Amino acid sequence: MSGGRVRAGALGAALLACGSIACFHTTKVDKDQDAHDAKTQAPAPANGTAQPKQSEGGASEQPKVTRRPERPGRPGLAAAPSGLFVPGGVTQVQQALASRGYLDLSQVEDGRIDLPTTAAVRRFQEDQGLARTGNPDHETVRRLGIDPDALFRKSSDAKKRGQ
Amino acid sequence: MDSPVARAKHARPRGRHQRLFAGLLVLAGLLVAGRLALNPWVSTHTRDVLSSLKGYRGDFDDVSISLLHLSYSIDGLKLVQVPTPPGADVKRPYFYARHIGIGLHLRELIQKRELVAAVDLEGPKMNIIAGKTKETSQTKVGDPELGAKLQRLSPLEVQRIQVTHAELAFSDQTGKGSPSLWFHDLDGTVENLATRRGLSHGEPTTVAASGTLQKTGQVSLFITADPLDKALAFSGRAAVEGLDVHDVGNFLVQKADLTPEEGSIDIFAEFDAHDGRIAGGVKPVLKNIHVGSARSGVGPQLKAWIADAGLRLLSDRVPKRHAVAAVVPFQGTIDSPQAQLWPTIWAALRNAFVAGLQSGFAQLPPQDQAQKQDVLPQARRAASGGARR
Numbered sequence: 155m156s157g158g159r160v161r162a163g164a165l166g167a168a169l170l171a172c173g174s175i176a177c178f179h180t181t182k183v184d185k186d187q188d189a190h191d192a193k194t195q196a197p198a199p200a201n202g203t204a205q206p207k208q209s210e211g212g213a214s215e216q217p218k219v220t221r222r223p224e225r226p227g228r229p230g231l232a233a234a235p236s237g238l239f240v241p242g243g244v245t246q247v248q249q250a251l252a253s254r255g256y257l258d259l260s261q262v263e264d265g266r267i268d269l270p271t272t273a274a275v276r277r278f279q280e281d282q283g284l285a286r287t288g289n290p291d292h293e294t295v296r297r298l299g300i301d302p303d304a305l306f307r308k309s310s311d312a313k314k315r316g317q
Numbered sequence: 318m319d320s321p322v323a324r325a326k327h328a329r330p331r332g333r334h335q336r337l338f339a340g341l342l343v344l345a346g347l348l349v350a351g352r353l354a355l356n357p358w359v360s361t362h363t364r365d366v367l368s369s370l371k372g373y374r375g376d377f378d379d380v381s382i383s384l385l386h387l388s389y390s391i392d393g394l395k396l397v398q399v400p401t402p403p404g405a406d407v408k409r410p411y412f413y414a415r416h417i418g419i420g421l422h423l424r425e426l427i428q429k430r431e432l433v434a435a436v437d438l439e440g441p442k443m444n445i446i447a448g449k450t451k452e453t454s455q456t457k458v459g460d461p462e463l464g465a466k467l468q469r470l471s472p473l474e475v476q477r478i479q480v481t482h483a484e485l486a487f488s489d490q491t492g493k494g495s496p497s498l499w500f501h502d503l504d505g506t507v508e509n510l511a512t513r514r515g516l517s518h519g520e521p522t523t524v525a526a527s528g529t530l531q532k533t534g535q536v537s538l539f540i541t542a543d544p545l546d547k548a549l550a551f552s553g554r555a556a557v558e559g560l561d562v563h564d565v566g567n568f569l570v571q572k573a574d575l576t577p578e579e580g581s582i583d584i585f586a587e588f589d590a591h592d593g594r595i596a597g598g599v600k601p602v603l604k605n606i607h608v609g610s611a612r613s614g615v616g617p618q619l620k621a622w623i624a625d626a627g628l629r630l631l632s633d634r635v636p637k638r639h640a641v642a643a644v645v646p647f648q649g650t651i652d653s654p655q656a657q658l659w660p661t662i663w664a665a666l667r668n669a670f671v672a673g674l675q676s677g678f679a680q681l682p683p684q685d686q687a688q689k690q691d692v693l694p695q696a697r698r699a700a701s702g703g704a705r706r
Binding site: 227228229230231232233234235237238276279284285286287288289291292293303306307308309310311312 | 476477479480481504505506508509514517518519520521523525526527537539541542543546550551552553554587588589591
């Protein structure tokens, strides 16, 4: 009888601990969770074209990392594809995709490589016989008729050298 | 009637055309003869290189070289570990590729006198086995210093490496259950890989990939790196979405002692490394998850019950959808001078995935300082070649 009480007490304590962990977790990730909820509660598109506006490649899901400023002579690194483009570069890619019928501009977030843009890039890459990564890389951009040298950010040293 | 001078005037262009045609014919003949003569030589040379690999036996179906396109291609390349690791399937080569093509850009070679190459891999398959000892593992081939040697060798820019329809199988035989992960339908690119700062155009090396993990998980990866930086410098993100828990059942049994009964998991990771420091976070999102114990007995059953109860407590925020999310941060230092860029990135990704699965299912709070650094020492060990992979 007393053994049963002890077991029940231990179980209760474990549940309390679990509950407190749960509270700690949910408080800490509330913002991320809400963003995630907003995304996953949206109705799923039937054909991939009528998707709601979303952040870059599921960026609302991504843990955020503080990055260093660009250092002279070194190329700038980025954790997301849009970080490699000059201002307005992503919009140029989106417009090129739209002009070829791969993307509906009303469904995308201007200047962000969001999920519809990624899906459109992937379809374009497949049609072009390129690797289907969904990332608008140099070769993809070139095949879209855009000069990659004008689209991707370069280090200040390379700019001076005219590369 | 035409005069002899007029006839000569008409004959001159015809003669020029004939000479041009003859010249082209000779050139085409030389190219064909060169190709016919070179192919056996290249084939022999390729066999010599493959037979000089330590610990691996190589074979291929066909090689060819094109002087016109400055390209080299090899079909059906297969590398098999010798001797075969105990417990490993002898029919699974370490590496196989349906087609590999390497080409040089003629324009850059003539105008800028730079070696600019492009590589195309079709249908490569790789089988990695992490064994309990080095002898039972099937992890890497070739010279670990190859990258550094290439950098010293010549100014070279690999403009693009394209991989299509790739497969990567990873089998962990270090513990119980021998769980395995299977990435397939993988497409990937590496762009702007240079051996000199001047050839990199002021842009980072970019790696992008997408594919499928097991039967259900959609994998995406994006990394930028500066391979010419003396300290490791890279930044990126990776995600696995919609992975059915049954697909990683063995993995969870080994890592968390839990048997998943239903649900799916998303794992998101982001990381940044510079000046010998790495920081990042892993966010596992569990959806509609129910777990049971992998072992019988009161202790394991209680652990499973608590984990399942914890999941229920956390997952009642959205009606009809049970999701759990928590960010597991990690940070640390990479101070080993032997640390290499790509093995470190691979180790960081692998450990992020394992940490995401493990912490997600174990429902642990954010780790304390000592545990946070657990990911990085593993990455450092793997990078310096000291870890089992």
